Amino acid sequence: MSPPKVVIAGAGPAGLMAAEVLARGGARVTVHDRMPSPARRLLMAGRGGLNLTHSEPFEALAGRYGARTGRLAPLLRAFTPGDLRAWADGLGQDTFVGSSGRVFPRALKASPLLRAWLARLDALGVELSLRSAWAGWDADGRPRFRGPDGVETGVEADALLLALGGATEARV
């Protein structure tokens, strides 16, 4: 049986992390993004030092999600702040705890982390398709992507994962 093909729309941190996990699990993964380069918002976040997570005890951190703590705590437990720091460390991005308890990469920017992450994804066989905007589904139920020439093409996939980010800053 050939490995499942997963198409991800959105090359921000959510889409890239999903790509890493799925590729490690044996899936063939292509990540599409409508922009000409991936993770632009992550790079913007890096300008502020890139607050990756917080060092406070797990229960305090989980409690910050208020009414949604019950739903989110199992997800946070499955990938803890410690796991995130170890992941960044694995990309050569050592982290430190600031005076506020927040955790930052020692480089205080996102670009080295992103570079190492993209190299890792490339080594895992993840393909990037840039200037390729998810535009819905075609008549056969396949996800449709619009290229820079405006032409929309249906793409074969066993699964589509949408990681399109929020709508607050649609331009990045």
Ligand SMILES: Cc1cc2nc3c(=O)[nH]c(=O)nc-3n(C[C@H](O)[C@H](O)[C@H](O)COP(=O)(O)OP(=O)(O)OC[C@H]3O[C@@H](n4cnc5c(N)ncnc54)[C@H](O)[C@@H]3O)c2cc1C
């Ligand atoms: C100035 C600034 C500072 C920040 N500082 C921090 C910080 O210190 N720490 C922190 O944790 N967070 C910070 N954030 C927030 C952080 O950047 C976001 O939470 C994070 O980028 C969200 O990741 P995401 O993958 O969900 O979405 P995004 O990063 O928004 O990625 C979504 C991707 O989907 C693509 N996309 C959208 N629609 C389509 C489509 N139809 N087809 C194909 N692609 C599409 C977009 O081009 C984008 O690349 C900051 C944000 C900003 C703007």
